[in-house]
Amino acid sequence: MPVPDQDSLVSVLQHKIGTVGNILPGQLGKATIQIESALNRKVIQILLENDDGACIIALTGLDLGEKIGLMYHIRTKGLVVTVKTEVSKEDPKIATITDIIPGANFHEREAADLLGVVFEGHPNLSRLVLPEDWPKDLYPLRKDAKLEGVSSKLADSQCNTQPEVKMQQSQTDSRLVNIIVGPQHPALLEPEKFSLKVDGETVMDVEPRIGYVHRGVEKAAEQRTYLQDVYLIERICGICNSCHALTFVGAVEKILKTEVPDRARYIRTIILELNRLHSHLLVLGHAGLEIGYETLFQYMWRDREPIMDLTELLTGNRVISSSMTIGGVRRDLKEEDVPKIKTQLAILRKKMDFYQNLYRNERSLKMRTQNVGILSKDDAIKLCVVGPVARASGVLTDVRKDEPYAAYGEIPFKIITRTEGDTFARLIVRLDEIDESINIIEYTLDNMPSGPYRVRVPRIVVAGEAVNRVEAPRGELFHYVKSNGTAYPERVKVRTPTFANIPAFLKTAIGGSIADVPANFVSLDPCFSCTDR
Amino acid sequence: MKSLTMWARLKSPWVLHFNSGACNGCDIEVVALLTPRYDVERFGIKLEPSPRHADVLLTTGVVTRQCAERLKRIYDQMPEPKFVVAIGACACSGGVFKGNYTVLGGVDKVVPVNAYIPGCPPKPEAIIDGVVKLLSSLESSKPEAKTSASA
């Protein structure tokens, strides 16, 4: 992928936007553009004209006292550009950008939910992460929000809602039948609700209701110290916990301008790739379960266990590794563990031959996954999807190559893409990425530098803000951290890959058969604890 | 006849797994129980899809405000005799999320719990140990008694 000339992007921005906004190069990504709130659409339009593959990564809102700050983090040509603007607290109105970038839909809803910003022209500003009976004018992310005891008061006054597990006639079209999937459903490991409107066996519409796992992590992060936050943030999701930890820690290190030792960077790479291995094996096995192929599920999870053992060997715990810390890693890699890791990886590599053969040649599997849930490349870009879902539709996006972190800049590896964009492609991309991950770990072990594995950092972090991105197994993970010179962060914003990918699922499910919904859904590799935080 | 029923109940505990707000760490360890390395089918434990079929409710994660009602409803739908096992630090007491604005706390704020299995997440061996301890505690106590004390 061609790396854009470092200064050309900034000079283009200065040329096109310099008159209406303030360009600050090198801040919050490649550059920060400070503008008035009324110009947000114009600036985003200019960015899209410059690069029609531009996508929105996240929309950070934060309480600045008298105003509410809004930051549009845009990914253009593989780099991050932040558009900063502000609205007043009494009348927080701003124009929507969902018609220019459809993928901004969920982001604006979340800002409306948690901060009370009104996006004029948004098609549907209903609640996203907060429960339906949450008090109307209570916005949790505002500094003056009174949140004590709200939940228990709501829980006590439990209104007896009607049982929703009923075949209702849809209000809009009496032919359609409403089927509600979740919050407790064997297909979903996590509680979320999807209302499928079906006509016979064809899905006509999907309405998701997420937020069942919303635990208020972003607000809680402001009330804990940076080091306590590492333990909180990594428990956003058990499956990609190391990625969350590294993204947060990396952002803080950017604010502190810490130089992380080489050995720590390499050990971090190994832990991240082990994370990717276990996550891909998990979802490939789960895909087998969804399409009724229990034998495949059992085999894959059997072969996943050695990876959990390796994680335990390296970090002390099977799942939540707690190995990342600000300034390095907490435990060193012991020399006697290296041959053990290599042996297990060699065994896994041989087993992957069996799975490659199975996935590519097993007829019943292909019948269920080929040409199911097709996502075209244009849709993938417009909806701003990330990760293997995007790569399976032909979009070349991978943070490890776009903006290398840890040791990825020094390790040779391939990005796997396919062009079909169906469920089968999404699964094969992950299957091939497993082989690449094994290569990366072996290279890292062979070229491990010596030296310290962590450096000491001050407890109180200087004022500043930073963004950081990491390629989690599900896609691009994004954190924004702002510090105010105390031991507690001012604002932590997390944008997880599944949050960006859910609109793609809605698009691919509509028009398909209801029997395809589980396979399609699992190929998305959804992680709702990530989405809801 | 009673001892025959008790024997049958101990040898065939069917479980329902419900996540009421977890980070997935405990969930994947629960699903790992069915896989070849741990294989709880040896004990007759089957993972059931519907609350009506299950004897033991395995809950993971904190109870968020949004899930509280659903958890209670699922518990009510299960036929007697039924037991609840809270898996993980979050389900026991709220874990790292205690005090957050949508978190009610551990599972025992909503349903009575028969066994607590701490850990973050507990290893599958710990979960098996907890379930086996629950079953053997039932053997020594009266079959109809349903306590909320830990096993």
Added chain:
Amino acid sequence: MIKRVIDFWLFFRVLVFPGFTFILFFTLFCDWVERKIEARMQNRVGPAVAGPAGILQPLADLIKLLSKEEIVPTNAKKRFFRITPVLAFSIMVFAICFLPIDGSSAISSSGFAGDLIFVMALVTIANFLLFVSGWASSNPYGAIGASRVLTQFLGYDIPLFLLALTPAFLAGNLALSVIALSQYKFIPFIILTPWAFVLFIITLQAELEKDPFDIPHAESEVVGGLETEYGGGRLAFLHLTRDVQIVLGAALVVTFFLGGPYGPVFFGFPEFWYSLWFVLKVLGVVVLTEYITCLFARLRIDQVLTANWRILLPLSIVSLALTIAMVTWVYPLVI
């Protein structure tokens, strides 16, 4: 006095052996065999704690379910909800009683000309009652599961019946006991018409709702299917109905193609040997169907319907025509 002795013998045959008790325990045993095979294919151990090698596991499941609280949902059609599981189970057991198990059927000399059609009709009625049980639970998942059961068994009944006519044609008679006996005198029909055997096994997989045709029980799509709202004793009967249907299907295969219970008698009285051969042959077929189950993924409902109407139905007609052709022209020359 003599009349009372005859009555006792009838009760024994119907209720104990080879009637109800034998069928029940044999079904539980087949359930254990299936679970063990599935576990071994998946690199696991399977039930191991209840009884030696877990053999008492299905019995423990049954007793546990019978001892649970009975719940009837408010919106359910109560009369149907209560009755259909037991009724479906009884009809399946009744159907097995017509098959020759130890040389003659449970109600001895109850076989009549055309009892093949009668048994197939009983199976259809029992499946229909399963559909009614899903419908009666007033649960959307129950309703979807029930409609899938209906679509599947109604569709696959036709090729099943056509394929069942093949051995009837070879034996020249529609009575099950005659079909089995003629194989003893001559040669098992599997050798004469292997194509019918293969097609029958595939169609049976669909009738029994096993992988790759087990969409009515697809947990990830329809939760519990038609069983969703059932708990306790009624669930036990629904499970038993399904398990007995598997034994019935295997027993039909044995009667049609593998010579029924008839096999070499080494010493002693023939009833013992016939029962033994019956048990072994049925177990063989159960192992075969379970093996196929473990190997494949689940098909979608439209693929299941395509497989039936576009593939199996024409093939079963071709198979029948082929059999008639072979018997009329080819076999008299060879045999």
